[in-house]
Amino acid sequence: MGSRAKLMSHSVKPVAGRRVFSAWSSMLVLIAGVMLNGCGIYSFTGTNLSPDIKTFTVLNFTMSTAGGPASLPLDFSEKLKEYFQRNTSLSQRPSGGDLLLEGTFTGYDVTPTAPTADDKAGFNRLNVTVQVRFTNNKDETKNFDQSFTFYEDFPQNETLDANESRILPKILDQLVQNIFNKSAADW
Numbered sequence: 493m494g495s496r497a498k499l500m501s502h503s504v505k506p507v508a509g510r511r512v513f514s515a516w517s518s519m520l521v522l523i524a525g526v527m528l529n530g531c532g533i534y535s536f537t538g539t540n541l542s543p544d545i546k547t548f549t550v551l552n553f554t555m556s557t558a559g560g561p562a563s564l565p566l567d568f569s570e571k572l573k574e575y576f577q578r579n580t581s582l583s584q585r586p587s588g589g590d591l592l593l594e595g596t597f598t599g600y601d602v603t604p605t606a607p608t609a610d611d612k613a614g615f616n617r618l619n620v621t622v623q624v625r626f627t628n629n630k631d632e633t634k635n636f637d638q639s640f641t642f643y644e645d646f647p648q649n650e651t652l653d654a655n656e657s658r659i660l661p662k663i664l665d666q667l668v669q670n671i672f673n674k675s676a677a678d679w
Contacts, residue, residue: 540678541580545630548582549589553596553622560600560620561656568597568622568664575668580676593675595624598639602652605645615645618652620663626675636674642666 550573553565561567572593573584582591599621604613621641628634644659646652 551594
């Protein structure tokens with residue numbers, strides 16, 4: 493029993509060790525906080541926006557290409573607004589936002605892809621291209637006018653009409669994410 497009492501009393505002694513552990517954990521929390529703030533304003537949604545940016549505006553996109561559903565520009569504009577609202581703390585304004593996004597669909601094309609041995613297309617590809625003008629009214633160095641393209645493939649023995657309702661939302665979602673990453677996340 494004597495050795496057990498020594499063991500128990502020995503295991504209770506390191507109170508000073510707890511203080512050392514507490515000091516180290518506090519220091520790690522402090523360092524992590526400094527590192528997260530050291531590279532600009534960062535949020536866990538992935539944005540890298542200055543704190544003086546409070547609002548955004550998405551003007552209705554337009555269509556300058558043949559093809560695609562008539563509602564494409566409006567549907568896309570709404571998806572972009574919703575994405576910004578979900579992933580930032582910015583308020584939406586109909587005009588005059590600190591951030592302004594506008595653009596035009598310049599491509600809506602189906603092309604054959606993945607040729608087979610008998611020189612036929614294995615798949616068709618729907619390519620959608622949108623030209624985006626982004627204006628940061630607080631920091632002009634962040635402005636851009638850039639084309640974004642994304643695509644989805646569908647079987648060559650099927651029509652676009654049979655696949656459009658399935659693949660177009662995927663394309664638009666990826667375009668929205670790419671535009672958001674370029675404008676708000678500054679990637």
